[in-house]
Amino acid sequence: MTCHVVSLPSRSPEDTLRIGYVLGSVLEKPPLLISLIGELGVGKTVFVKGFARALGLSMDSITSPTFVIANEYELTTSLRLIHADLYRIESRTELENAGFLDWIGSGAITLVEWGDRVAEALPEDHLKVVFSRGKDENEREIRVSATGCISSLVIEKSRSELTIQV
Numbered sequence: 001m002t003c004h005v006v007s008l009p010s011r012s013p014e015d016t017l018r019i020g021y022v023l024g025s026v027l028e029k030p031p032l033l034i035s036l037i038g039e040l041g042v043g044k045t046v047f048v049k050g051f052a053r054a055l056g057l058s059m060d061s062i063t064s065p066t067f068v069i070a071n072e073y074e075l076t077t078s079l080r081l082i083h084a085d086l087y088r089i090e091s092r093t094e095l096e097n098a099g100f101l102d103w104i105g106s107g108a109i110t111l112v113e114w115g116d117r118v119a120e121a122l123p124e125d126h127l128k129v130v131f132s133r134g135k136d137e138n139e140r141e142i143r144v145s146a147t148g149c150i151s152s153l154v155i156e157k158s159r160s161e162l163t164i165q166v
């Protein structure tokens with residue numbers, strides 16, 4: 001049986017950008033929701049920059065949505081990328097007011113920082129990316145896991161490239 005989990009070391013922001021980029025590069029069949037989990041400053045937004053770059057956005061255009069809750073980017077006329085940050089969200093009502101049901105129902109690619117705060121509201125099939133710090137200041141571990149068929153496919157397609165050490 002294939003195991004749909006991959007654990008990746010990151011030693012610099014560039015490593016994290018690359019991991020995001022590789023995952024963004026294999027995405028063929030949106031919709032997909034990616035839940036980004038980990039403490040303040042661990043690299044969730046850096047990951048989104050790499051991911052968005054693979055979809056043709058400039059990294060500079062990706063700014064942290066902590067205060068606006070969500071930023072939307074038009075990738076094509078029919079496909080949006082939504083980058084949300086739920087750090088300040090405290091209830092299901094606030095989440096819905098922010099447009100959450102629209103994001104997940106619209107066929108968009110949605111990346112949600114602090115997705116663990118609303119775990120029960122996430123679609124059953126999503127990609128979970130958990131960041132943790134290592135001993136050194138710039139060291140991180142990034143654990144990517146899948147919870148269903150679509151998210152598993154993303155891991156399968158990117159596994160060989162993700163695990164190449166550069």
Ligand SMILES: Nc1ncnc2c1ncn2[C@@H]1O[C@H](COP(=O)(O)OP(=O)(O)OP(=O)(O)O)[C@@H](O)[C@H]1O
Pocket residue numbers: 010011012013014015016038039040041042043044045046047064066085087113137138139140
């Ligand atoms: N290996 C690494 N991967 C990612 N970022 C790193 C790494 N090492 C150091 N950094 C630094 O850590 C910071 C990560 O910031 P980032 O905004 O991505 O965090 P975040 O998890 O989105 O935080 P928040 O919860 O506040 O939104 C950046 O300043 C980045 O340069």
Ligand SMILES: [Mg+2]
Pocket residue numbers: 044045064085113
């Ligand atoms: Mg962030």
